[in-house]
Amino acid sequence: MADHDLARLKIDRGSLAPAPRRRRWVPYAAIALVIAAVAGIAVRLTAPQAVETATVTSAYPSQNYTMLNATGYVVPQRKAAVGSKAQGRLEWLGVLEGSRVKQDEIIARIESRDVEASLAQASAQVGVAQANFELQVAELKDAETSLRRSETLLVPQAISTAQYEADLARYNKARASVGSARAAIASAQANARVAQVAVNQTVIRAPFDGVVLIKHANVGDNITPFSSASDTKGAVVTIADMETLEVEADVAESNIGKISVDQPCELQLDALPALRMEGRVSRIVPTVDRSKATVLVKVRFVDRDARVLPDMSAKIAFLSKPVSPQDRQPLVAVQPGAIVERGGRKVAFVVKDGMVREVAVTTGARLGDLVAVGGVAPGDVLVLAPGDKIRDGAKVTVAKK
Template sequence: MSISKKQWAAMAAIVLGGALAVAAVLLPAGHEDHDHANPEQAEGHAESRLVKLTDAQAAEAGIRVARAGPGVLRPSSEFPGEIRFNEDRTAHVVPRVAGVVEAVPVDLGQQVRKGQVLAVMASTALSDLRSELHSARKRLELAEQTYEREARLWRERVSAEQDYLQARAAREEARIAAQNAAQKLRAIGADEAAPALNQYALRAPFDGTVVEKHMSLGEAMSDTATVFTIADMGTVWAEFIVAPQDLAAVRVGERVTISSSALNETAQGEVSYVGPLLGAQTRTATARVILRNPRMAWRPGLFITVRVLRPEEAVAVAVPASALQAMGEHRVVFAAVPGGFEAREVRTGRRDAEYVEVLEGLEPGTGYAQTNTFLLKAELGKAAVEHNH
């Protein structure tokens, strides 16, 4: 059957009308879905940064809320160092007279008092010195008697003035000789009197600890040998090395904090010395802190960390370092919001050992989680994994 032109026109009109109707139905539906996609994504994104917790749950987890506000930072620089003996209170004891060791009543590591006997030696040189002193004093005694007699006879006009003057001169010479002999004994630290003329008692110069001992019973010692090292451990030196670029931050009088990984304690002090020269090999300078050591905890040879505190700096917003958590390449603070805590990305600035300056992302007066924020980070990560699955 052939189709007329009128029939073809009617069929085309019917097809076109159907296409327009389908388009009219589909097009609004597609636009409606597109318009509602962004709000849903935004809501999901907001929920991914929210940790839902009640006030009771937060308190039970030990999460304390604080208000963001201004703070004071005390920046610091850290340097490696070592505890050393205080050389100003360390004595290298020498006998100052040659002899043979007869007794050593002290042991290595023993605490000694000033004047305590460290060793007893027998010395022929000391015997000669004591004999010289005794002889000089005998001569002085005789010269005193002669002078008194000649002075009396001269006053009575019995003897000549010349005899009196000679007696007086002899007395002065004997007095000088006795003083000289006594000074020789004092110069070597020997007592003027002893159980034996040749006995020499080596004594501690001050209160301290025997840290070195180099003599034994029967050993012959020279007058220049270092036989004991006595150190007063009540104070020690905390020495640390400073690179040239850090010298401006380390000055005499700066406050420091000293710590050691081997000790569960810290100490405070001040820089007492900064070396004027750089070492030829290390190209660093040596700085020193005189550290009080009443409990003998800081022992020479102990490796330490010296934190030099710089002047205080006021900042607009500061939070404890414990309040910050790393989320990828960013740092976040958990702001307190109704129903829980929201992770907010922040930009940080200066810091010290305890606090960090917040430049952006946390307004003054905003409540934030100050403690146990790692729990919030863990919960946030858990929620993100559940959301992806």
């Protein structure tokens, strides 16, 4: 083959331009972006919505005419730390905390052998004084007889003047002795009464009808009245008259003008939240606590419950009028913002297990900041101010406040 033929067979690489490389990943990236955007929209549409909630509760119509609220404590107006004027060791105690006692009932005794011995001695002295009195009375009678006889014999001068004067002196002495003996009896009887009082003081009695609140001493303790000495007790028990229980509350002096004596009140105890009791303002203490700028107000129970105990915390609602029987019944109530209109009817959305359920409701009177509602029950959790996106069956989460 000729050389020029071979040259024609060579490939001229410089004359060939490089072919552009195709970017195959671009369509896939675009598809991925579209899928991500769709997924994000789907997640947004299906993710639980954050909502605020309100709890259905029970409310009373009396809230509409409540003028003022206050808090206080139940306090017995008649309360006594019962002890004894006698000093000694407690040998018997007949009550415990919660025991009901009657006035003058014996609740404890202190050892009394020493004062009983003193009483026996004083009683014996009374007997001695009475015997001496009888002796002096007999002596007086004898002296009186002798004096009369001397007076009879003195006129005919049958006896001397000296004899008459001796009989007269004897009579006067006997009469003075009778007076002294009578005074000795009175003194001995007074000593006996003192000894009897000392014995009586070893018996501790209830000063009034009441309930034992605190037991301060036990059998064997040394009882010393008005003493703070070590290992001694001043009072044995504390008793309160439960019929005198009242609620005491400090009311700001700026609000005291809203309160008057015998004003109707509604009382609620923290220990008995379902119990609402009628009360009346019994008195307003005419003193202002300058440190707190408050006035002490006392409210008596009109219909006290036996479960009410001293020192229970209580809430007082001062009312503008007494509570009627129908207003004593609680109503189901909720914040008005939880009720909305959908399709021409009033509905609420109950939150349960992360979902909402649409329920039809009816509304009634306003109860303070709440509104009476039917169709839901106390304790139900409702969506507060539900928007248009809240629908039956929607998933929700409770927003943290």
